[in-house]
Amino acid sequence: MTWLFALLFVTVGAALQRVTGLGFTLVSGPLLVLVLDPFNGIALANILSAVIAALVLARTFRNADWRAVGTLLAGIAVGLPLGALVVHSLPPEILLIVVGSLTGLAVLLALLRRSTRIFAGRLGTISAGALSGFSNVTAGVGGPALALYGVAAAMPMQVFIPTVQAVGLATNLLSVAAKPQMAVPLPLLLGSLGCIAAGLAIGSLLQGRIPARRAQVLALALALLGSAAATARGVIALLA
Secondary structure, X not given: OHHHHHHHHHHHHHHHHHHHOOOXXXXXXXXXXXXXXXXXXXHHHHHHHHXXXXXXXXXXXXXXXXXXXXXXXXXXXXXXXXXXXXXHHOOHHHHHHHHHHHHHHHHHHHHHOOOOOOOOHHHHHHHHHHHHHHHHHHHOOOHHHHHHHHHHOOOOHHHHHHHHHHHHHHHHHHHHHOOOOOOOXXXXXXXXXXXXXXXXXXXXXXXXXXXXXXXXXXXXXXXXXXXXXXXXXHHHHHXX
């Protein structure tokens, strides 16, 4: 039953990402963590995010800003190893709290993305990459920092989407490589891949039929629910 619940959120997350561009793992990551554990749940989220990024990038790569990709990856090269150190150093119950808290923070950043320009300029771009890399390897939620960068850089959506997919693909592959001892059940992995395909297809059908803002609100609400559940489970385990 818990696997089915997680797969449902994978499907919903993929559909909402297709409609709104909002991070897939904001919705699915906390549930995958609850089904597996903080380490393997985020590892699976990283794998699935890489798959989604590759699928989108294959269709849109010609519009990517590759110079921006390089600058963001320079920041990710700083933030990702720090995040990997955190992942390998913390006990599971603390990592659960970290995952839940970072997901909640990512939702807050997504809500504030229209009002901040701290990621403008070259230094801001590198900072966005560093924050994205750190939060991606620890909690699978590197997208909001990149969204903040996109707004600060006033990047057109047709350029922003492939640019972020290129960064996300590299970041998630590196995040997976930083977790060589992961143990993800093959049936859950295969089921999740099928749900991604279904979710993207559903999202394609829904795109243009429901307001993007309404879908975005739903995604953020689900992300907050999942982050609260992960944080609560970590606190309960810590106090037990």
